Amino acid sequence: MSHLSTLQSSTDLLSTSTIIALTIFFSLLCACIVVGHLLEENRWANESITALLLGLGAGAVVLFVSKGNSSRILVFSEDLFFLYLLPPIIFNAGFQVKKKQFFKNFTIILMFGIFGTVISFCLISFGAFLLFKRIGVKSLNTQDYLAVGAILSATDTVCTLQVLNQDDTPFLYSVIFGEGVVNDATSIVLFNAVQSIDINNINALISLKLFGTFLYLFFSSTFLGIAAGLLSAFIIKTLYFGRHSTDREVALMMIMAYLSYMLAELLNLSGILTVFFCGIVMSHYTWHNVTESSRTTTKHAFATMSFIAETFIFLYVGMDALDIDKWKASSASAGTFVAVNTTLFALVLVGRAAFVYPLANFNTCIRKRGSSNIEFRQQFIMWWAGLMRGAVTIALSYNQFSNSENKETDDSALMITSTMIVVLFSTVVFGSITKPLIEAVLLRHTKPNVSDATDIPSLEELRILFIENGEANDTGENQPAAAALRRSGLRLLLTHPTWTVHHLWRKFDDGFMRPVFGGRGFVPFVPDSPTGAADET
Numbered sequence: 001m002s003h004l005s006t007l008q009s010s011t012d013l014l015s016t017s018t019i020i021a022l023t024i025f026f027s028l029l030c031a032c033i034v035v036g037h038l039l040e041e042n043r044w045a046n047e048s049i050t051a052l053l054l055g056l057g058a059g060a061v062v063l064f065v066s067k068g069n070s071s072r073i074l075v076f077s078e079d080l081f082f083l084y085l086l087p088p089i090i091f092n093a094g095f096q097v098k099k100k101q102f103f104k105n106f107t108i109i110l111m112f113g114i115f116g117t118v119i120s121f122c123l124i125s126f127g128a129f130l131l132f133k134r135i136g137v138k139s140l141n142t143q144d145y146l147a148v149g150a151i152l153s154a155t156d157t158v159c160t161l162q163v164l165n166q167d168d169t170p171f172l173y174s175v176i177f178g179e180g181v182v183n184d185a186t187s188i189v190l191f192n193a194v195q196s197i198d199i200n201n202i203n204a205l206i207s208l209k210l211f212g213t214f215l216y217l218f219f220s221s222t223f224l225g226i227a228a229g230l231l232s233a234f235i236i237k238t239l240y241f242g243r244h245s246t247d248r249e250v251a252l253m254m255i256m257a258y259l260s261y262m263l264a265e266l267l268n269l270s271g272i273l274t275v276f277f278c279g280i281v282m283s284h285y286t287w288h289n290v291t292e293s294s295r296t297t298t299k300h301a302f303a304t305m306s307f308i309a310e311t312f313i314f315l316y317v318g319m320d321a322l323d324i325d326k327w328k329a330s331s332a333s334a335g336t337f338v339a340v341n342t343t344l345f346a347l348v349l350v351g352r353a354a355f356v357y358p359l360a361n362f363n364t365c366i367r368k369r370g371s372s373n374i375e376f377r378q379q380f381i382m383w384w385a386g387l388m389r390g391a392v393t394i395a396l397s398y399n400q401f402s403n404s405e406n407k408e409t410d411d412s413a414l415m416i417t418s419t420m421i422v423v424l425f426s427t428v429v430f431g432s433i434t435k436p437l438i439e440a441v442l443l444r445h446t447k448p449n450v451s452d453a454t455d456i457p458s459l460e461e462l463r464i465l466f467i468e469n470g471e472a473n474d475t476g477e478n479q480p481a482a483a484a485l486r487r488s489g490l491r492l493l494l495t496h497p498t499w500t501v502h503h504l505w506r507k508f509d510d511g512f513m514r515p516v517f518g519g520r521g522f523v524p525f526v527p528d529s530p531t532g533a534a535d536e537t
Contacts (some may be wrong), residue, residue, distance in 0.1 A: 024062075025315060028054050032311050044432045046162040051311045052427055055318020063322055078395045081316075085309045085391075087261045087275050089158055090181065092306035094279025095287075098166055101174040102280075108175055108363050108374075112382075113182025114214075116355035117153050121190055123351045125149030128343070135339045136332075139411045146194040147400040151419065152348055154187035155180045156390030158310050159427055163434040164385060169442060172378065176385050184392055185221070185270040189214050191396050221264055221273035228260035228274070229281025230517055233289055237518035242291035249290045250297050253282060289518040313391045314427075320394075321420050329413035340418045348387060348422065356383040377441045385434055388426045393419060 032051045039045040102109070129145040132138075140148075157180035166173035193210050232253060241249035257278055264274035287295060332340070357379055364373040374382075397419040401412040513519070 024058060025312070028058055028315050029308065029311055032315070044436065046431065046435070047307070047311055048159050048162045048314045049428055049431050051314035052318040052424065055315040056321060056424075057318075058315075059319040059322030062319075063324060078399060081313065081391055081395050082271070083262075083265075085313050087258060087271065088302070088305040088309050089161075089313075090272050091257050091261075091275045091279040092302040093157070093161060093177065093181070094276040095283045095302050097177070097280065098170065098174065099280060099284065101166070101170050102178055105171065105174050105178065108359070109178035109182060111359050111363065112175065112179035112355070114186055114218075116179070116352075116359055117183045117186040117190070119355040120153040120351035121146075121149040121187075123149075123354055124152050124347045127347045127350070131343050132340070135343065136336045137340060137411050137414065140415075143194060144400065144415075147191060147396075148344075148415070150187050150191035150194055151393055151396045151400065152344060152389065152422070153183070153190070153351065154389065154392040154396065155183050155386050156388040156392070156423075156427065157181055157184055158313060158390055159388045159431050160385060161310070163388075163431055164438075169381075169438060172381055172385070172438075172442075176382060179386070181272060181276050185218070185273045186214070187392070187396070188270065188272070189217055191400075217270050218273065220267075221270040222277050224264055224267075224269060225260055225274040225277030225279075226281050228256055228263070229278045229284075229286060232256040232282060233285035233517040233519070236286055237289040242294065246291050246294045246297070250294050250301070253286055253290070253298055254301070257282065285513075285517045285519040288520050317391055317394060317420075317423065321424055326413055326417055326420075329410070330417055331410050332414045337414065337418070340414060341421050344418055344422050345425070348389070348426070352383055352386050356386070381434075381438060381441060384430065384437060387430045389419075389423045390427065391423075393423055 028051075031054055032047060035050050035054070036047040039050065125146050125148060128148045129142070132140060132145070157177065160177050160180050164173045164176060166177075193213070197206060197210070236249050236252065241252065257275060260278040261271040261275040264271040287298065290298065330337075360374045360379045360382065397416055401415045509519075
């Protein structure tokens with residue numbers, strides 16, 4: 001009897017607050033799904049804005065019920081965000097992305113995601129250093145200013161998925177979303193570097209070391225994601241899980257995708273890059289090795305988990321924004337608060353414009369004459385759609401400014417609340433305007449020769465160039481023809497590297513990768529399981 005009462009009291013102690021919080025969150029999730037369905041055709045709204053506003057509304061209700069004491073139901077947790085909510089979103093984005101479009105624009109994606117983020121980081125850090133002391137924020141040190149630059153350089157990949165459509169604007173979607181994935185990884189690397197370096201001993205050698213560290217993280221994380229995806233494809237292709245249970249092959253895909261993220265974090269790599277490339281590889285190989293029913297299951301399961309995680313994040317951010325304790329911790333005047341927020345907004349705007357327009361025009365200059373350029377209105381949408389800030393920004397802000405022991409709590413709390421305002425404003429305002437802006441600026445002026453497809457070289461030229469058993473062999477009379485084709489091959493590689501490399505990759509993929517790892521065309525050893533439709537390479 002004593003043991004029973006102890007168990008009962010323990011259960012009550014553990015469950016009461018948690019069950020209330022989860023009940024509220026799941027109710028709000030249901031409301032978001034219903035409202036999102038009703039607003040599906042609305043050009044001004046999307047699920048992220050709906051969830052954010054519902055979170056703010058719920059937070060206001062809780063604040064009213066608690067009579068202004070606290071609206072905190074669940075404390076914002078970096079572990080919850082980075083370990084449980086972010087991985088399914090990024091994995092599904094890689095799993096669903098149009099690979100041909102993504103890799104076709106890979107050069108500009110890397111330019112924006114790496115060099116653009118560094119430019120934005122430098123400008124925002126320098127601007128904060130110059131302006132904050134004049135506003136009245138005087139307790140921040142150099143490391144804090146650098147952290148502000150890294151925090152506000154992180155764009156919101158999640159909201160980008162909501163406001164852009166890869167069918168309507170494939171070029172913009174692939175560039176802005178791809179940049180967002182690389183940008184998040186770059187921002188986190190910069191943030192971690194700021195935490196670890198000795199500010200008083202910065203020199204050229206340390207800067208080179210930092211650059212080398214980033215390259216190591218980028219390529220190591222990418223390799224780990226590719227390796228995890230290939231391993232899952234090889235195991236499922238070799239062992240034929242579908243003979244006995246389709247549940248096992250679905251479970252293996254999910255677990256190995258999550259395992260790749262956890263291994264990356266364990267090895268201090270970028271889990272975001274790892275799970276993204278794991279998703280790309282799994283969609284190219286592993287997905288085709290499972291049974292037809294498992295293909296349908298995984299496709300919808302990954303999309304559903306991603307949708308729930310996205311909605312949960314924005315609900316979480318909305319409710320956490322009305323945590324009264326954070327606002328009470330700052331004693332900054334209204335004038336200082338407005339000045340800090342205005343400064344942060346201005347720095348975000350300028351920091352993004354400082355690399356979008358120059359790098360887009362630089363990319364145009366290095367492309368072959370005659371290829372379509374990135375028009376100014378496309379550059380404007382790239383600038384606008386990248387202004388949204390999200391949960392990564394909030395998580396890094398908490399990491400830097402919460403529980404500060406060596407800094408005055410006033411300015412630390414001010415930076416957290418100001419970051420929260422930037423996230424809320426950018427998501428609601430920029431996010432709601434992006435869709436109608438794209439319709440007004442781009443879709444009404446669409447031309448047949450859009451930039452996604454006009455720089456394709458002559459397909460006949462490529463076919464002649466890469467004939468598998470070509471007529472131009474090393475016989476005496478055909479040697480001049482072979483030499484001409486080799487010269488043509490070099491010319492094509494220099495003038496159209498993307499398409500030439502893509503053609504070579506297709507040859508390698510069909511000749512070696514697919515026979516070993518499966519993929520499109522592989523028929524699982526399961527009766528009555530038809531081969532799935534070919535995906536886009």
